[in-house]
Amino acid sequence: MSFSSEVKTELAKHLGKSRHCQIAELAALIAFEGRIPAAESENRLLMQKYQLLLAELFHIEEIHTEEEARSVFSTVKMYNDATGEAEPEDTVKGLLIQQNCCKRAYIRGAFLAGGSISDPNKSYHFEIVCRSIPQAEQLRDVINSFDMDAKIVARKKYQVVYLKEGSQIVDILNIMEAHVALMNLENVRILKEMRNSVNRKVNCETANISKTVNAAVKQLADIEYIRETAGLSYLPENLKEMALLRLEYPDAPLAELGTYLNPPVGKSGVNHRLRRISEMADSLRQQTV
DSSP: OOHHHHHHHHHHHOOOSSHHHHHHHHHHHHHHHTSSOOTTOSOHHHHHHHHHHHHHHHSOSSOOSHHHHHHHHHHTTOEETTTTEEOOOSSOOGGGGOSHHHHHHHHHHHHHHHEEEOOTTTOOOEEEEESSHHHHHHHHHHHHTTSOOOEEEEETTEEEEEEOOHHHHHHHHHHTTOHHHHHHHHHHHHHHHHHHHHHHHHHHHHHHHHHHHHHHHHHHHHHHHHHHHTOGGGSOHHHHHHHHHHHHOTTOOHHHHHHTSSSOOOHHHHHHHHHHHHHHHHHHHHHHO
């Protein structure tokens, strides 16, 4: 089962505690479907939630009569009393989503009808496909009322409301009250961050080792060049001592080399002497050109 399916399975079983929250979620299901969800719908989890809400709000399993349909549409504010007809809309009446708990239910319903989340092991992406620009704008505004940063992008004939950051996807799962999925996502994020941290440290250490080795190779090459062209006696006594130590301990780090001197010298002092040796080797090379 995909992570997206896991989230929807959890949400399909979740029932808002208050009647007004249940109505807000039902309104979202109808708005994002564009009609009362049909029994033959391929979205099994949406139908599961729809039937759960029907049973809780109207004590019926399915709509069989015009009276029952009128009751449902009137409850979600999509019935025109003047014409006596149902008028499903892309947007939900603001009266139904005034409270935060109702906004949570609305987002939950919208996600069940048209949402998806990518596998967090691969990437972070949350989206809900909307049927129109007004619907997308309403959904975006409701999500952003929770201090989120949802955006809209056009995709063919649809509008898609989306979130990209892992932390915001954690937040939206919390908003929708998908707490089990939230914990699973957090576990994945922790493992990914640990792996990334280890990789960064390994890469950093590898780079440092490479830098140290390259520097030591250059130092040895400079010392060998001086010895072969002018002799080590060409060097001042303190630099000659340093050169002989480097030849004797070619793999030793600078701090360790400094301990072999008498008196001992710190890492910066060793580095300064080796740099002077390198400058003298470069000077000799220029003289032979």
